[in-house]
Amino acid sequence: MGTIAGVKSEKLHKEAITKLMLNMFSTTYEEGEVSWETTEKVGLGFVNDFIEYQDEKKAIRYNLNDWTLYICMDGKVDNKDELCKLLNVENSYDITDHLLICLLYYKFKNDFPGYLKGQFAISLYDEKNDQVCLVKDPIGLKQLFYYVSDTKVFWFTEIKQLKNSMPLEVNLSYIEKYLGSQPGAYADTAYNNLFRVEAGEIILIKNSKKITKNKYYSFPNNPLMYKDEVDYIERFRELFKIAVKRSIPSKPQQIGFSLSGGLDSSSIYSYANYHKFVSPSNAATFSYTFKNNADADETEYIKEVLRYYPSTKQHFFDCSDEWCFKGGLNTFGEQDEPYPLYGYSLSSIIPRAVRKSNIKVLVSGHCGDHVLMGNLNYLYNLLSTFQLNSYIKHLGIWREQYTLRSLLLKYSRRPKSINVKAPLWLKKNSSFNDVNQEEVCWDDQSRKKYFDGIVYQSGHEWVTQYISKQFGVETRYPFMDIDLMEFLLNIPVHLKQNPKYDKYILKEASKGILPDKIRNRRQKAGHSNLITKGIKKEWGGFQNHLNLEALESLNFVDSEQFQKTIKEFYMGKINNYSDIVPITRTLSAEVWLRERLG
The missing domain is CATH 3.40.50.620 (HUPs)
Structure with missing residues (x-):
């Protein structure tokens, strides 16, 4: 729940950096104690929410022999015992996550994130080498963004933290891709020059012209084979x-x-x-x-x-x-x-x-x-990797629920790709092509993709x-x-x-x-009726947006086709409830753009 922020600049004096830090923390909803430190080049800070015991002792600046490190973190480290043994230090109340990470960095330098487990977003400044490290946990459970200008680099938990410091320009290429597919937590965002730190990634910042990205984590394909x-x-x-x-x-x-x-x-x-x-x-x-x-x-x-x-x-x-x-x-x-x-x-x-x-x-x-989640496509994986005894055994396991024909012809063959059609109202271009999605068949490649x-x-x-x-x-x-x-x-x-x-x-x-x-229950409740109910209840409020004025002006959509599709939802003519997702993406992009483009 914490919030972090920081800025690195080669040209600003300390007072100007302090002012930028104040601006970034003035927009957060977070309640807690705000702490920050500034040097001649860097300012960084965090909101302490005091959730964990150790939070009362968290500092930002640590002196380790001839090194001075500054650190702010949103989140927590889960493998503290293991790390203390690795570092040969006693696990005590005084060893906060901040100090532990600094000790890891001191010993392992830029490789330190690979030793951490938990949910975290970290900013660390190495004063000796004049380097900022931005790190996010392998699952991406915490948010962390950075913005690059000609002379400054900002980092922050929420995009709104930057609004008082820098003018933001909409990234229309992102919006175009957003209309065609569900957004992912990748580097690109809805603003130019503003990026998301990806899960399992470390960003090394020397200055606004020298920024490097490295993945420190990748999913370990290591199929487990226990005896029983x-x-x-x-x-x-x-x-x-x-x-x-x-x-x-x-x-x-x-x-x-x-x-x-x-x-x-x-x-x-x-x-x-x-x-x-x-x-x-x-x-x-x-x-x-x-x-x-x-x-x-x-x-x-x-x-x-x-x-x-x-x-x-x-x-x-x-x-x-x-x-x-x-x-x-x-x-x-x-x-x-x-x-x-x-x-x-x-x-x-x-x-x-x-x-x-x-x-x-x-x-x-x-x-x-x-x-x-699992599916019967694993039968294909057993067969294709010549695990024949297991394959025959599992054919028998599923015979009570499936015909032998379906088990052999459907689930024992490589799954066919599913053709996902681009929404009909999107104007055809390179961003809005149909895509083929492969079902998970549980080999190494598909497990990694999953x-x-x-x-x-x-x-x-x-x-x-x-x-x-x-x-x-x-x-x-x-x-x-x-x-x-x-x-x-x-x-x-x-x-x-x-x-x-x-x-x-x-x-x-x-x-x-x-x-x-x-x-022992086999089914759970569904809420799909809330979709049709919502469209009917809010239909009057939709009317001002159905012409898709902002998106039409960018030549992204055909508003007449969109109105035809959403009216079918309104009338209850629904082939697939999942169609509500591209409909909602389009409406959300339209409303969002009107707020920003005027």
Whole structure:
């Protein structure tokens, strides 16, 4: 939840750098203690939110023999014990994450990020070598941007921090690509000369003309082959326990849990209670209900979890009167970058309530579906790698649910590419071509692509920035723990997708921990009706934007075709609910551009 900022300049004096630092911190929503240091060339600082024990002792400047290092970090380090052993220092209250990272840099120089685990965005200035390092964790759980001008380089957690210091120019090439495909957390942003530090990346800055980028992390393709199934289950149980523990602050405080009644959030809350990482008095639950919509309501499952693990602070929010786009389209224009958050109103209910309860940390089951996903394409991988005994065995496992013909002709062949059509209303050019997407077949290449898809396109970067952070809440995601993700993406697929039930390994590992009513359920509620409901409810407010005036002026779209498509949604003529995503991208880009281009 913290905020960091900094600037490096060869031509400004110290007072001017201090003024720029003041400007950058004046625009943040963050509450906490602001600290910064300035030299003749660099200023850097952070907002201390005091979530962890060590936060009370964090400093910015450290003198290590003949080296002076300055450091600011948003986030935390999870493998402190391991690093202290590596550095041969005693793990004590005085060894803060700031000091630990400086010690790592002192010993390993630019290779230091490779030793870190956790969720973090780091800025470090090496005064001796006049070098700034910007680093983001391997999953990209924290935000970090940088802006390059002729004589200065700025870095910051939120784009809005730069608005008082530099004029920003819209990157129309980014907007064009955004219309054609879901945005990913890659380097390019919606502004020229403003870049995102990517997950698992270190940026080295000497000056505005000498900036280098290096990837310090790549997904390890290391298929795991244990002797017995029980060994996988026991290893998962231990890693999941560690991931949940890492999400709990070390400092005693109230902790929020997003409890939907689904398997993922229920498992996190159950593990936290079962292992006594939390107690009924400090674990507050926050749940959506839909009393007037039985297909979406999960109340019975939420209450079953709370029957096993009571909380003295249970919060239920009846969302029967919620819908997508509620409140109109104005929120799209308020975001630093366009993003299709069509469920902003619903998604904001829990973070707003967490904030009102004076809770700083919310634990979420986000990404459980991604890391526990499997499909039968693994049969092709077994066959193509000549694991014939396993292939024959697994054909037999699935024979009760699938015909032998489908197992042989569909799942034992290399998956066909899926042709994804560009939205009809986009004018045809190089950015708006149809694309072929390959299904995951679980060989080394596709596992790596699948991991990258989670990191870059699961949306956590934008949800964190535009929802959680706006309410001063830090959201933590146990299923995105790096050790757990690497394990789950390298185990045999049948341990995730199994004839008995999906998310097999989680359900097996949770026997005796998770209530059986949750563990054995096969379906979960859906909310697709909120899309059509929202379009009908907000249709009047859409009218001022359906001509796509800003996008038409750039020759990006055919507004008549767009109006025809969205009217079909309004009339209930829906072939695929996923079409709402390109529709929302277009609306969000239109509203966002009108705010900036006038």
